[in-house]
Amino acid sequence: xxxxxxxxxxxxxxxxxxxxxxxxxxxxxxxxxxxxxxxxxxxxxxxxxxxxxxxxxxxxxxxxxxxxxxxxxxxxxxxxxxxxxxxxxxxxxxxxxxxxxxxxxxxxxxxxxxxxxxxxxxxxxxxxxxxxxxxxxxxxxxxxxxxxxxxxxxxxxxxxxxxxxxxxxxxxxxxxxxxxxxxxxxxxxxxxxxxxxxxxxxxxxxxxxxxxxxxxxxxxxxxxxxxxxxxxxxxxxxxxxxxxxxxxxxxxxxxxxxxxxxxxxxxxxxxxxxxxxxxxxx
Numbered sequence: 001x002x003x004x005x006x007x008x009x010x011x012x013x014x015x016x017x018x019x020x021x022x023x024x025x026x027x028x029x030x031x032x033x034x035x036x037x038x039x040x041x042x043x044x045x046x047x048x049x050x051x052x053x054x055x056x057x058x059x060x061x062x063x064x065x066x067x068x069x070x071x072x073x074x075x076x077x078x079x080x081x082x083x084x085x086x087x088x089x090x091x092x093x094x095x096x097x098x099x100x101x102x103x104x105x106x107x108x109x110x111x112x113x114x115x116x117x118x119x120x121x122x123x124x125x126x127x128x129x130x131x132x133x134x135x136x137x138x139x140x141x142x143x144x145x146x147x148x149x150x151x152x153x154x155x156x157x158x159x160x161x162x163x164x165x166x167x168x169x170x171x172x173x174x175x176x177x178x179x180x181x182x183x184x185x186x187x188x189x190x191x192x193x194x195x196x197x198x199x200x201x202x203x204x205x206x207x208x209x210x211x212x213x214x215x216x217x218x219x220x221x222x223x224x225x226x227x228x229x230x231x232x233x234x235x236x237x238x239x240x241x242x243x244x245x246x247x248x249x250x251x252x253x254x255x256x257x258x259x260x261x262x263x264x265x266x267x268x269x270x271x272x273x274x275x276x277x278x279x280x281x282x
Contacts (some may be wrong), residue, residue, distance in 0.1 A: 007221070007246060010239045013163070014110070016269045017148075023234065024072070024073035025067075025069065025074050025075040026069055026072060026073035027073070027076070027183050029067070030231060030259075030260065031256050031259045031279065032257070032258075032259060033259065033281060034071060034281050034282040035069050035070055035073075035259075035265065035280070035282070036065060036068065036069060036280045036281060037067070037069075037278075037279070037280040038065040038066070038067045038277060038278075038279055038280075038281045039064070039065070039067075039278045039279075040062075040064060040065050040276075040277050041057075041064050041275065041276045041277075041278075042056055042057065042058040042061055042062055042063075042064060042273065042274075042275055043057055043058055043273070043274040043275070043276070044055065044056050044272070044274065045060050045264055045265070045271035045272055045273055045274040046271075046274075047270075047271050049116050049172070050262055051253065052271045052274070053221040053274075054274045054276070055274065057082065058132060058273060058274075059082075059222070061273070063074075063080045063082060063088060064080070064081040064085065064274075065078055065079060066078070066081075067079075067197065068080045070095075071282055074093075074095055074099055074101070075093055076093055076095075077090065077091065077092050077093065078090065078091045078093075079091075082242075086109070087109045088108075088109055089105050089106060089107060089108055089109065089114070090106070091104055091105070091106050091107075092105050092107075094102065094198075096232050097249070097266060098125070099172060099267065100119070100121060100125065100127070102118070102119055103116065103117045103118040104116070104117045104118050104153070105117075105275045112135070114134055114135045115132065115133065115134055115135060115140070115196075116132075116133045116135070117130055117131065117132055117133075118130070118131040119207075122145075124151055124215070126145070126147050126151055126153075127145055128144065128145050128146075129142065129143065129144055129145070129149075130142070130143035130145075131143075134137055141158055141159065141160055142158070142159050143157070143158050144156070144157045144158075145214075147155055148174075148210070148235070150178070152174060152178050153172070154171065154172050154173075154174070155167070155169070155170065157170075164207055167186075167187065167188040168185075168187060169185070169186040169187075169188045170183060170184070170185050170186075171183070171184045171185075172210075175198050177202060179199060179202075179204060180197055180198070181195060181196065181197060182195065182196050182197070183195045183197075188263070190214075191213055191214050192214050193212055193219070194209040194212050194215050194216070195209055195210065195212070195213075195270065196212075196229075197209055200226075205224075205226055205230060206222055206224055207223065208221065208222065208223055208224070209222040209224070217240070218240045219239070219240055220237055220239065220240070220245075221237070221239075221240075221242070222235060222236065222237050222238075223235070223236045223238070227252070227275075228256060229252070229260070231250065231260060232250050233249065233250055234247065234248065234250070235247070235248040246267075246268065247267075247268050247269070248265060248266065248267060249266040249269075250263055250264070251264045251266075252264075253261070255279060256258050257275075257279075257281070259279055260275075260277065261276065261278070261279065262276055262277070263275045263277075270271075
């Protein structure tokens with residue numbers, strides 16, 4: 001089974017579909033410093049005469065987007081664009097005085113509300129529930145988040161509305177450094193599989209991921225390497241017999257503040273994606 005860069009990114013970096021969730025929004029986008037606006041453009045990569053160029057816009061993956069951060073590193077609004085850079089949707093996010101997200105509201109290109117998320121917290125400041133409401137004010141999904149005695153996130157359960165059987169659950173086992181060591185995922189009918197992670201020393205950089213199927217048999221192994229900026233430089237996927245199935249490589253260019261502004265992704269040695277970022281600082 002092949003995994004795209006998006007699947008790997010979700011697997012490694014984000015959870016509440018994964019658990020190693022950055023403390024601030026800005027960390028999720030691999031930028032540092034006082035960033036005000038971040039715009040991301042996605043293109044196909046074209047190789048000619050040994051050089052790699054920006055090709056046509058890539059419409060098969062993530063949409064182009066512009067994000068606005070406050071001075072504390074949290075997203076306050078995001079705009080998503082489709083072909084010809086026309087607005088597709090926008091998202092507005094609210095925070096309280098402690099910079100906890102209170103919720104977010106999504107709008108279509110005509111400014112009509114299409115969804116709303118409400119986030120709830122316990123008296124310790126832990127986000128314990130997220131409620132997803134559709135444009136007709138009906139409940140779509142509810143997320144419930146659970147923590148251990150050290151206020152570390154250890155489980156997330158999603159329920160669909162009353163008209164669906166949608167159910168999804170993740171449970172995390174942490175190591176002594178509070179890093180995700182195992183992730184168990186369950187569906188409506190029970191266990192769907194689990195993953196184990198290894199790290200580079202005491203850092204949060206994942207070096208290996210072992211994926212197991214619903215019968216708890218090893219299905220895939222991922223190895224990850226990083227460059228001097230701690231960005232992914234190589235990902236390899238192997239099957240249960242250690243035969244290589246896929247290799248992704250990444251090349252970057254940086255601005256003066258060492259944030260990447262160009263990234264080229266190679267699939268088994270062939271350049272596939274060419275991403276450009278424009279960053280405006282406070």
